[in-house]
């Protein structure tokens with residue numbers, strides 16, 4: 001048995017990881033803790049061997065989450081259920097495929113406040129609740145990769161490049177999205 005240290009708890013809290021999402025991997029090899037963590041929905045292993053920087057929190061693939069904090073956010077996000085949405089900007093002539101854990105309308109509201117991608121007229125065309133929505137969002141982005149429209153824009157005074165916009169017909173976006181959904185999820189699509 002291993003225990004989480006106070007420093008671990010501070011780190012987890014800072015990154016929004018609940019103690020319920022951690023897994024005591026003492027005595028287990030990576031090939032052993034990975035499937036168990038996946039089955040139990042755990043994201044962070046402790047009681048693991050230290051990384052070369054002396055940390056002992058790893059994701060289920062064995063990557064040190066203190067050296068590579070992005071790895072944990074990525075893993076959690078891809079497994080979250082949530083809303084996938086398709087939005088379009090008539091001004092840009094582009095569509096946007098995105099994921100929101102709880103409120104796609106709020107996401108688009110903020111996109112229009114910020115001028116996401118250089119547009120202030122984003123409108124949601126459809127939403128659907130899906131399991132593993134983060135992973136499905138990534139799969140849709142990959143299947144639309146030929147249409148990816150990168151646009152530099154300014155958020156809060158800082159230049160960023162959007163990678164969620166695509167220069168294709170709405171119907172092509174819908175097809176790409178539907179091909180990632182289960183039959184039950186397809187029934188849940190809400191068109192606007």
Ligand SMILES: [Zn+2]
Nearest residue numbers: 051055064067
């Ligand atoms: Zn480390």
